Amino acid sequence: MISIIIPVLNEASTISNLLNDISKKASVKNISELIIVDGGSEDDTYEIVSGYSKTLPIIILKSEKGRARQMNVGAQNASGEILYFLHADTLPPADFDSQIISEINKGNVAGCFRMKFDSIHPILVISQWFTRFNFKSCRGGDQSLFIAKKEFQQLEGYNEDYTIYEDCELIDRIYNQYGFTIIKDYVITSARRYATNGTLKLQYHFAVIHFKKWLGANPKILYSYYKENISS
Numbered sequence: 606m607i608s609i610i611i612p613v614l615n616e617a618s619t620i621s622n623l624l625n626d627i628s629k630k631a632s633v634k635n636i637s638e639l640i641i642v643d644g645g646s647e648d649d650t651y652e653i654v655s656g657y658s659k660t661l662p663i664i665i666l667k668s669e670k671g672r673a674r675q676m677n678v679g680a681q682n683a684s685g686e687i688l689y690f691l692h693a694d695t696l697p698p699a700d701f702d703s704q705i706i707s708e709i710n711k712g713n714v715a716g717c718f719r720m721k722f723d724s725i726h727p728i729l730v731i732s733q734w735f736t737r738f739n740f741k742s743c744r745g746g747d748q749s750l751f752i753a754k755k756e757f758q759q760l761e762g763y764n765e766d767y768t769i770y771e772d773c774e775l776i777d778r779i780y781n782q783y784g785f786t787i788i789k790d791y792v793i794t795s796a797r798r799y800a801t802n803g804t805l806k807l808q809y810h811f812a813v814i815h816f817k818k819w820l821g822a823n824p825k826i827l828y829s830y831y832k833e834n835i836s837s
Contacts, residue, residue: 606687611690619795645669688751691749695720696794716751720733742815
């Protein structure tokens with residue numbers, strides 16, 4: 606069974622859409638629990654999520670702020686044999702649970718879906734096209750991530766030194782240790798950060814962050830650059 610893990614921080618505007626979507630697209634028989642890990646929301650996120658506890662197998666956990674910490678807390682409390690990490694502003698495809706289980710049964714211990722943005726901006730259309738290729742440089746957390754719990758534990762989970770880039774850092778280790786698979790179906794992710802920062806500007810800064818990491822920049826340097834140039 607699958608444990609879905611969703612880190613949240615002030616996601617009152619998005620979380621209902623995601624939970625409604627999951628309830629329509631997944632089979633209860635495949636979902637062990639849906640773990641919402643709150644990093645200290647100051648809006649109505651907690652109250653909204655609590656309202657779904659009668660219709661979905663929801664567990665709400667508190668954690669220190671930071672997606673790596675939050676996702677590790679979720680994984681530590683998961684009972685499913687498969688972990689599925691999903692951002693609050695990303696919608697999975699229909700029957701995503703069955704598709705993930707099918708890949709695990711084939712021996713693919715980790716992978717993700719292709720991705721589309723909820724925007725037709727030409728730069729984003731080009732960017733999302735590359736998610737079909739099975740290269741590390743084409744990966745990101747918005748594509749979601751599934752991994753067998755045993756292998757996640759062997760990798761010791763997310764590196765909590767990373768305030769940003771935590772998804773890519775873990776995925777890099779997965780590629781090196783176990784390989785990676787791309788499911789042909791698509792998740793739909795929000796382009797809200799691009800609308801806030803400017804599409805070309807944000808794409809440029811993300812490219813710089815990847816380049817800095819490739820050159821050996823440590824987590825503090827990456828976060829410092831992010832904080833200076835990108836609005837959350």
